[in-house]
Amino acid sequence: MVLSASNVGVNAEFAGDVRARFESRLGFRVGGKITARKVDVGSTVRRGQVLMQLDPQDLRLSQEQSMANLRAVETNRDLAKADMKRYQELRVKNFVSQAVIDGKVAAWQAAQASVDAAQAGYRGQANQAGYATLVSDLDGVVTAIEAEVGQVVAPGTPVVRVARVDEKEIVIGIPEDKVDALRKVADVTVRLWASPTAVIQGKIREVSPVADPATRTYAVKVSIPPASPDVRLGMTATVQFSSTTPTPLIAVPLTALHQEKNVTSVWIVENGAVRLTPVQMGGVAGNQILLVAGVNPGETVVTAGVNLLKNGQKVSLLAGEPASDK
Structure with missing residues (x-):
C-alpha cells in the first residue's frame, strides 16, 4: 500500500x-447502640431529616452528672465569694491582715474558674446528648444502609449514604x-x-x-x-x-508491522526490492496503527507476509500499487 x-x-x-457527583457517608459523632432507623434505601430525604437514632440513656446520664458537678462548683464559688466579702469588711476595721484578704480573693477566683470549666463541660456533654440523633446534612436520596437496629457502632462509623441527585x-x-x-x-x-x-x-x-x-x-x-x-x-x-489528531499521521494495518528484538519496523518497497525501516508508533485508530516517525507519505509498504521477507529481496506488486522510486 x-x-x-x-x-x-x-x-x-x-x-x-x-x-x-456528591455522596456523603454519614455516621454518628458518638458511639452507642442503634435503636431506630427512619429511612430505607431509595428514600428521598431533606436537609435536617432524622435518619437514625442511638440509645440516649448513657448520654443523658452523663449530661445529668455534668449538671450536678456544675451545681456543686457554683455552691463552692458562692461560699468563697461570701467569705471574701466578710473578710473585706474585717479588713476595713483592721481586724485582719492584707495577706488574709489576698488569700480569700484567690480562693474566690479559683472557685469561679472551676465554675467556668464545669459550664464548658456541661455544654459539651449537652452536645454529646444531641449527637444521639443522626440527621441528613443535604437534600438527596439514600443510596446505602450500612448498619441496622441493635448494632453497636463506634464514633464516626458510616451507617448511611446520602447522595445528591442534582x-x-x-x-x-x-x-x-x-x-x-x-x-x-x-x-x-x-x-x-x-x-x-x-x-x-x-x-x-x-x-x-x-x-x-x-x-x-x-x-x-x-x-x-x-x-x-x-x-x-x-x-x-x-x-x-x-x-x-491535531497533525496528519500515517496509518497502516497491523499486518504491516514487523517485530524483531523489541524493534518495530515496516518493509519499504524501492525499485522492486524491500528494505526494513524502523518506525515509531503513535497510537491506535480502529484496526490501524498510527506512525509518527520512520516513514513518509508516498512510500510503499508491504502489508502481508512481512515475516517471510529479507532485506533486498525482490518483490512484485499487485496491479494498481505503484512502487516508490527514489
Whole structure:
C-alpha cells in the first residue's frame, strides 16, 4: 500500500454507570447502640431529616452528672465569694491582715474558674446528648444502609449514604494505553442503555492519577448536564470519545508491522526490492496503527507476509500499487 498522511479520527467507547457527583457517608459523632432507623434505601430525604437514632440513656446520664458537678462548683464559688466579702469588711476595721484578704480573693477566683470549666463541660456533654440523633446534612436520596437496629457502632462509623441527585456523572474505566489520547478529547457523548437513541453531551471532569489495583484501568468521571432527563443513579451508560489528531499521521494495518528484538519496523518497497525501516508508533485508530516517525507519505509498504521477507529481496506488486522510486 502507498502511504498517505491525514488527520486520523480517534473513536472509542466505554461502558460505565451513573453515579452521584456528591455522596456523603454519614455516621454518628458518638458511639452507642442503634435503636431506630427512619429511612430505607431509595428514600428521598431533606436537609435536617432524622435518619437514625442511638440509645440516649448513657448520654443523658452523663449530661445529668455534668449538671450536678456544675451545681456543686457554683455552691463552692458562692461560699468563697461570701467569705471574701466578710473578710473585706474585717479588713476595713483592721481586724485582719492584707495577706488574709489576698488569700480569700484567690480562693474566690479559683472557685469561679472551676465554675467556668464545669459550664464548658456541661455544654459539651449537652452536645454529646444531641449527637444521639443522626440527621441528613443535604437534600438527596439514600443510596446505602450500612448498619441496622441493635448494632453497636463506634464514633464516626458510616451507617448511611446520602447522595445528591442534582449533579450526576458517568464513571468508566480506561486502559492505560488510551489515557493520554483521550484526556484532551472535547467531543464526549453519553448514551443510556435504557434509552440508546438519546444522546447526552458530556465533559471529562476527572481522570484518576492511579490505576485500579484489580482492573488496572484508570477511572474517568464524565459529568452530564443537571437537566438531563430520565437519568437515574445506577443506570448503565456508554461513553463515546470522538476526535481527530491535531497533525496528519500515517496509518497502516497491523499486518504491516514487523517485530524483531523489541524493534518495530515496516518493509519499504524501492525499485522492486524491500528494505526494513524502523518506525515509531503513535497510537491506535480502529484496526490501524498510527506512525509518527520512520516513514513518509508516498512510500510503499508491504502489508502481508512481512515475516517471510529479507532485506533486498525482490518483490512484485499487485496491479494498481505503484512502487516508490527514489
